[in-house]
Amino acid sequence: MTKTRYAIVGTGSRATMYIDALCGPHSGHCDLVALCDTSSVRMSYHNRRLSGRYGRPAVPAYPASDFAGLIGRERPDVVIVTTVDAYHHRYIVAAMEHGCDVITEKPMTTDEAKVAQILSAVERTGRRLTVTFNYRYSAAYTRLRQLVAGGAIGTPHLVDFSWTLDTSHGADYFRRWHREKPMSGGLLVHKASHHFDLVNWWIGSWPETVYAMGSLSFYGREAAVGRGEAYGYSRYTGQGPMTHGDPFSLDLERSPMLRGLYLDAEEQSGYLRDRNVFGEEISIEDTMVVSARYRSGALLSYSLVAYSPWEGLRVAITGDKGRLELYERHGAHVIEQTPTGEGTGADGAAYDRRIRLFPMFRSPVDIDVEAGTSPHAGDSLMLEQLFAPSPPPDPWNRAASHLDGAASVLLGAAANQSLARGVPVAIDQLTGRPVAR
Ligand SMILES: NC(=O)c1ccc[n+]([C@@H]2O[C@H](COP(=O)([O-])OP(=O)(O)OC[C@H]3O[C@@H](n4cnc5c(N)ncnc54)[C@H](O)[C@@H]3O)[C@@H](O)[C@H]2O)c1
Known part of the structure; x- marks a missing residue:
């Protein structure tokens, strides 16, 4: 069997998940052929780990300046992009121009100009771009999609979504590059793109007009x-x-x-991973609210805070036949563990999750969801869809395209514009053309 050839660009902590999938459960049909990063030290770390964990020889490690050389010499079929967010577009576009398909981490990119570059590269090259929105694969969020798509609440008209990051997970975005808006797009792009994608997918529509406010109230x-x-x-x-x-x-x-x-x-x-969260030069918000109108007419009310004593979310979707509510909370600690391994405090077990359906004029129903206490619990399902030669059918369309990637970034980018200008922002005006679905 000919193996599919993969190269990974951006070899920080997130790259580990892809390396482990390619060299572990999917090694029979996948071949990791090269790494690429601005740091040879980070690439060496992964190569040492490859040999220690999988008994594999080191793969060629290319400096970022020789990405074209990597493509020419190693001939990957697929490039996986896990760099700092602000540079995703460079590698997505270059890889597609060289005839590769691309898998990119979320957010697909950080602003509307880079979205436009990516969309035109997809159109020009015809290559496939997959955005890895792993939250879609979490059992609770998939269940919400099933219920809404199955008509449990009729036509959705209002989504009320509040995500709270705790003082462990939330703080980690203020220690390194995420705290610089040009690098991450701020949490409205870097983090909220997960949540905006869930909303877009749950209600089957895309955002149209966005108004946002935010502040740096706790960190800094x-x-x-x-x-x-x-x-x-x-x-x-x-x-x-x-x-x-x-x-x-x-x-x-x-x-x-x-x-x-x-x-x-x-x-x-020069990359410092542990900057003081109460230091200078933080250009992102830690407290944000967003209102949006969707093409379907549905309204979204969203908030994100990055210094809560507990981590979790509250979502309510109301339609013309009922209302669905999802609530997840982890004691004083996280449902999503930071790469540093923090968040597993004494309260880590105090996990609470409920999905309740309130059909109009009938008694509420508690919805059973299989175990799995983290938005990351679906990561292995996602990796199977990405890498298995014949993955199981996915009736819920969890694999996200470049258009899904664009829709979530554009909501965040419009929110950033709205924050800066103090006015509502129409997404079509932001891009200069409608993003077609
Ligand atoms: N889906 C999820 O839940 C999830 C979780 C964690 C991270 N991520 C995403 O994964 C990506 C990487 O995050 P991370 O936590 O591994 O960050 P990281 O800082 O650990 O790694 C980023 C890597 O990018 C490299 N890099 C920076 N500029 C580059 C350039 N111009 N060319 C090539 N490489 C460059 C850095 O040297 C570093 O090795 C981000 O886009 C992040 O949003 C997603």
């Missing part, structure tokens, strides 16, 4: 000083006792992964 130096707090360190590692007792501290010495991927690579890459 100014907010800390406002509360009378002062910090004498711009990063956490190597500060000695000064950071002891600081619940936001992250010590890169403490795990082989953090050391190998980040601390050891600092000198070469």
Whole structure:
């Protein structure tokens, strides 16, 4: 059997999931042929791990400046993009121009101009672009899609969606590149693209007009000083006792992964993984509300906060035949673990999830959902769909296309524009052309 050839560009922590899938359960039909990154130290970490865990020889490691050389010499069929968000478009477009299909992590990209570049590259090349919205594969979220698509609430008219990141998971976006809006698009793109995609998919429509407000109210130096707090360190590692007792501290010495991927690579890459969350130069929000109108006429009311004592979500979708409610909460800690492994505190087991259907004029019904306590619980299902030669049928269309990727980024990008300008933003005006479905 000829194996499909994969290259991975962006070899930080997320790349690990794809490497493990390609070299583990899918190694019979998939071949990892190359890595590419701006940091050779990070690529070496993954190559050492490949040999230690899978007994495999190192794969060729290409600097980002020689991506074209990688394509020419290693001839991948598919390029997997797991770089910092702001650079996804470069590799998506270049890989498709060279005749490869692409799998990209969410968000597909960070702003409307880059969305336009990607869409025109797909049209020009005819290559396939898949955006890995793994949340779609989580049992509870798939169940919501089944219920709405099956007519349980009739036509959906209002989605009320509130996502709370706790002080462990939420803080992690304020330690590194995510905290710079040009790198991540802010949480309205980087994080909310997951949630906007779920809404788009649940109600089967796309956003049209968006209004947003947001602030940096908790993280950052100014907010800390406002509360009378002062910090004498711009990063956490190597500060000695000064950071002891600081619940936001992250010590890169403490795990082989953090050391190998980040601390050891600092000198070469300048990438600091553990910046003080109450430091300077944070250009993203930690508190956000968004209102949107969909093409179907449905309305969305969304909020995101990044410093809650518990992590989870509340979603209510009301239609003309009833209402569905989903509630998930994890004690004082996370339903989604950060790459640093934080969040597994003493309260980690205090997990609570409920889906309730309120049909109009009838008694409410509690909906059973199979176990799996994290939005990431569906990752292996997604990897099977991505990599298996004959994946099981997926009647819920969980595989997301470039258009789905665009729709969720554009909602976030429009929200960013609205925040900056203080006015509602029409998505078609943002892109200069309607994104067709
Ligand atoms: N679906 C999910 O739930 C999920 C979870 C985690 C991360 N992600 C996504 O995965 C991607 C990577 O996140 P991460 O946590 O691994 O971040 P990371 O910082 O650990 O890794 C990013 C990598 O990109 C590399 N890079 C930066 N600029 C580059 C360039 N110009 N060319 C090539 N490589 C470059 C960095 O050197 C680094 O190795 C992001 O897009 C993120 O949104 C998705």
